[in-house]
Amino acid sequence: MSVNPFRPVLRTSGLLAALCAAVLGLTAAAAPTRATPPTPSVDATGDPALAERLRAATADVAGQGFAVAAGDATTSASAAIGTVAPGRALTSATPQEIGSVTKGLTGLLFADAVERGEVAPTTTLGDVYPWLSGPLAATTLEELATHTSGLPRLSTRAALAAPLTAITYGNPYRWDTPENLLRDAAWTPLRGPKGQYAYSNLGYALLGNALAQRLGEPYPQLVHDRVLQPLGMAATEAAPAQLPADRARELGPDGRPSAPWRSTGSTPAGVGVYSTADDLGRLAAAVARGEVPGARALQPVVQTPGAGIGWGWLSADLGGRQVVGVNGATTGVRTSVWAVPSTGQWVAVTSPSGSTDEADTQTVAFRLLGLA
Template identity: 70%
Template sequence: MITLSRTPSTALPARSRPPLLVALAAALVLSLGAFAPAAPPTPSADSTGDPALAQRLRAAVGDLAGQGFAVAAGDASTSARAAIGTAAPGRPLTAATPQEIGSVTKAMTGLLLADAVERGEVSPGTTLAEVHPDRDLPPELAATTLAELATHTSGLPRLSTRAQLRNLVTASTYGNPYAWDTPDSLLTDAAWTPLRTPRGEYAYSNLGFALLGQALAVRAGVPYPQLLAERVLVPLGMTRTAAVPGELPADRAVELGPDGRPTTPWLSAGSAPAGTGVYSTAGDLGRLAAAAASGRLPGARALEPVVDADGARAGWGWLVADLDGRTVLGYNGATYGVQSSVWAEPATGRWVAVTSPSGSAAPDTQAVALRLLGFAL
């Protein structure tokens, strides 16, 4: 497996957990032993959409776990959509079934940064102190730039200290570790959260991307969900995608954890730019992937790699990697109960987007997407 994966956004490196938190986590796990795991979900024989693509999808999935997988794939001249498995008991999954997409949202937040730079609203070197002059921020946080947030080089940990505490419970119950986050609380939480790594060193941070998206919203003068819609979703025709919708899609998938238990949606207005409460479909994400393959993305500067990241190169919310002599770019997302992947190969114009309403400890949708692009994984 290539090292382009993004683990579920609440996974904490062991070195970032203070001994007291480890002890509390152990006690909570023991107290929650009554939550007996179910069986890992597997795709049913159901299939929808293009029959030939559905057959290719099933072969690419192989023996991977998950109640279903949906795909949109194509190149500069053709496209198709298909799905296998179920979205809920008795309801087949389709490429139009909405689900959370997790950190694939970061790729769109990166586009927003590049677009804002083009509009002259910010520069890559704009600091959080400049965006929030009315807030009394610690010196290191105040000096953090938008480019550092966009490349995971700010030194901020994956989660704020408060979200880490909440995660001690939600990791066992498949709950929402981001429920406390609001656009206003993020800065306060970040101010109380020690840096995990030196600034300039790559270290994945949901907190950092949440701060980035909210800073862009402040500069634009509109809430992040509106900013995302106006500058990315509408231009790309992504009509089934929304950040923190007022009402969840009625036809959304029932999201399951790796052991088959239902999960709680990660709804959070504050952390939406990092990938909480953002719903989309395989078909809509296919529009994002197709635009990446053809160079038609708003804020395309975000795709330019600038730092080393987990065996690849990172731009602003995008990863670029050389595999078997071919260059691909894209991103993955995951919550407790979903996975999503968007990948494109600009040299050939080929693209693919894969979603699954089932969580996994491995980047399964990434593996499926790259297999559909012709890589032997």
């Protein structure tokens, strides 16, 4: 069964889950659970009319709270419902992790580097790391950017950690560094043939790290200087030295606290990047206008049954309207950024709560855009 590209999130493989079944069996009984997932409180902040629309759009979606920024070519508003800690209402300026929405930023960074002539879509990992050999050395940056490299979803270390951290709500990426990710990938068998879409966090981590290696600057600095700063996204930061003091308390699907995901190697794939609904709204608005650095990333390169795949971005025709966007999730958050360029509409939805359906914020975003 093909992977639904509208659910680009971080999860383990079925094979490794089976190998770790004994661990799961021993730990599951010890893990506390909640009878019902968290639901938003009556708290509301921001634009009252948008808050009411948001409450209606999330009526059947679990989560302790939801924040949104939305608008079109002439208007914009933001609002939030629910809480992020006892006695603290969620706002559209509350920072949280954004998960794989980061891949959209990495795709823009890649496209910007291509436009500057610093790399090409056909640049290989062997060009960046001359000591590499074998299939990985021949892997192009565009194959990484479109999930067609054949690489597995996770690095070896993260895949081995994922079944246990799925129970404990811990950080499966804590050991990932640019160096050990490259070593892992060099001897990891390909999961599928090159050219075939297969979602890979490992691939995107390698893409961002390769750009940093080729351009001679750390990934967090590159994405800040070339993408975030031009878009005015001052509240967004990759791999911050100190986590935002006012960040949301993130909860897993059953309401237990979720540990922040931090990693020096997997940041470009969506680990340890923080933003707000307001800041992601700036990104969505720029996508709607086609005024983002590296706008080439928005254009589909690979077609799947569910969507066109660009460099970190998805596109599809829904009800006669072409939508462009990206989703993200960790154990304790969900995020979605979507735009309708033909109408100028845009929306960004965040929720500091995990879910068994990681596309929940996409559903909310589409409802706010008036899409099925």
